[in-house]
Amino acid sequence: MKRRTFLRATITGSAIAAIAGAGLLKPMQVLAANWPAAAFSSKSVDAALTSLYGTSKRVSSKDIIINAPEQAENGISVPVAVKTTLKNVETMSIYVHKNAQPLVARITLTGGGGYLRINIKMAKTSRVEFVVKADGKLYTASKSIKVTAGGCGG
Amino acid sequence: MARKMLMRARQTGDIAELMVRIQHPMETGMRKDKATKKIIPAHYIENMTVTHNGKKVVSCDMGIAVSRNPVMGFGLIGAKTGDKVTVSWKDNKGESGSYSQTLKL
Numbered sequence: 372m373k374r375r376t377f378l379r380a381t382i383t384g385s386a387i388a389a390i391a392g393a394g395l396l397k398p399m400q401v402l403a404a405n406w407p408a409a410a411f412s413s414k415s416v417d418a419a420l421t422s423l424y425g426t427s428k429r430v431s432s433k434d435i436i437i438n439a440p441e442q443a444e445n446g447i448s449v450p451v452a453v454k455t456t457l458k459n460v461e462t463m464s465i466y467v468h469k470n471a472q473p474l475v476a477r478i479t480l481t482g483g484g485g486y487l488r489i490n491i492k493m494a495k496t497s498r499v500e501f502v503v504k505a506d507g508k509l510y511t512a513s514k515s516i517k518v519t520a521g522g523c524g525g
Numbered sequence: 526m527a528r529k530m531l532m533r534a535r536q537t538g539d540i541a542e543l544m545v546r547i548q549h550p551m552e553t554g555m556r557k558d559k560a561t562k563k564i565i566p567a568h569y570i571e572n573m574t575v576t577h578n579g580k581k582v583v584s585c586d587m588g589i590a591v592s593r594n595p596v597m598g599f600g601l602i603g604a605k606t607g608d609k610v611t612v613s614w615k616d617n618k619g620e621s622g623s624y625s626q627t628l629k630l
Contacts, residue, residue, distance in 0.1 A: 406571045411588040448592035454600075467590060471555075475590040483575060483582035484540030484600020490592035492553070 411474050416466045416500060419474040423464065424509060432457065435501055435512035442517040446493035449516060455485040457505040463487050469497035493518045530624035532612060534604065541604035541630060543575065545612050546596045547622070553589040568618055575599050576611040606630050 413419035417427040432455075439451040453463065463485065464477035475491050485503070493499075493516065500513040529548040534541050547570065554567025567589060575583040583599045601610070606629055613623035 406586055411586075450596070452598060470590055472588060472590065474588055476585055476587045478583055478585040478599070480583055481581055482577070482602065484602045486540055486542060486598065486600030487585075488542070488544070488596070488598025490596050492590045492592050 407477070410477075412472060413474060414472065416468055416473045419466065420502065420509070423462075423474075423477065424504065426509070429502060429509035429511040432503070432510035432512060435503055435510060437501060437512055437514050439499065439514050439516055443493065443519070445520045446495065446518040447520075448490045449493050449518070450488070450490050451499060451516075452488040453486070453501045453503075453512075455503050455505070455510075457485065457503055457510060460485040460503055460505045461507075462504045464502045465489065465491065466500045466502065467491060467493050467497050468500065470494050528620075528622050530612065530622065532610065532624060532626045534601065534610070534628050534630060536604075536630050540600040540602055541628070543599045543601050543604075543610060543612075544596060545573075545575075545599070545624075546594065547614060548594050549616070551589070551591055551593045551595060555589075568616065570595070570614050570616045573597065573612060573614040575601075576613070577601055577604065578608050578610075604628055604630065 407423060410419045410422040413422055420427040434456045436454045440449065443449040460480055462477055462479050465475040466473040467475060470493065476489055478487050496517045498513050498515045500511055503510045531546040532543065534543045549570055550568055552565050552568040556565050558565055569589050570587050573585040573587065574581055582601065608628045609625060610628055611623055611625040613621065615621040
């Protein structure tokens, strides 16, 4: 993107943000109260899953398609993407097994597509697990990503 | 303070992929300032929501393991040129922001 276009987009963006901010305040306050603090501070994947869904039982699924690198030179920002063809997807979440706090993010879908792309931090080489809740059941797929330099703390 | 945000969408198969970039430090609260040896307090986005034509379609809860200046991608169903998309976020220090755009696919 050219610098000029970038600047223009940013300026218009902040003007709209100021207007939209007032109207959107209420739903955001409600959401903030629902931020699953216990799940995000969980030290293991199973504990985080239990905290979010009440169970850590999950079955592996071929309908979860992961797009992530085999190896990341720097763990400070590893782009991963996950797509699912499962029907009635309710939530999708990402876990890095060897991070101190494995849960990275969780999305709740209320009409959005079963797709999530995110840049994650990884402390070291680890299995990255993607859990999809569809039709009340948990489905999972995972991929191991090699990290040459860690990206947490320092 | 309004943080810089950028948004772009493209059609990929049956869904439209909405890419959002936010300028945000995403501090973990585990990192030390090398000069003062003090821990830098955690500062990260907790929640992001995507509104498509006035309807909330995706809500994303995020933790400290999301990278700095996050680039997030979400899926939109039945998106077309002219649709209005708004992304709002809120962080653990009570900062928030929102960005709207008319889609061009």
